Amino acid sequence: PAADAAAARRTAARLGAAPLLERVDALIRRGRLAEQRAPGSSPLTAREQDVLRLLAAGRSNRQIGEELYITGKTASVHVSNILGKLGAASRTEAVAIAYREGLIGREEAVG
Known part of the structure; x- marks a missing residue:
């Protein structure tokens, strides 16, 4: 689910679809779908x-x-x-x- 949410977010950002981007960001926050990363690495x-x-x-x-x-x-x-x-x-x-x-x-x- 986190990878799908990230892909949806990248698509919305690339398209410049600001309202969709806001909704996807809210979904990512609410669902805690931010992709995990290695300690010390930058996303x-x-x-x-x-x-x-x-x-x-x-x-x-x-x-x-x-x-x-x-x-x-x-x-x-x-x-x-x-x-x-x-x-x-x-x-x-x-x-x-x-x-x-x-x-x-x-x-x-x-x-």
């Missing part, structure tokens, strides 16, 4: 890690896009993927989870 891609660092520094999607030379929409998709992978309901919660799980350090979380 995020290298680009998502870059976006997470800027998110932790309080940057908007537009600012993230400008800094990483991507569009604000692409930044938004990365942020949505981060929220889903971390099982977070908000940008702030994603940063808190990332900090707690050691995905970012204190200097990044403070901005």
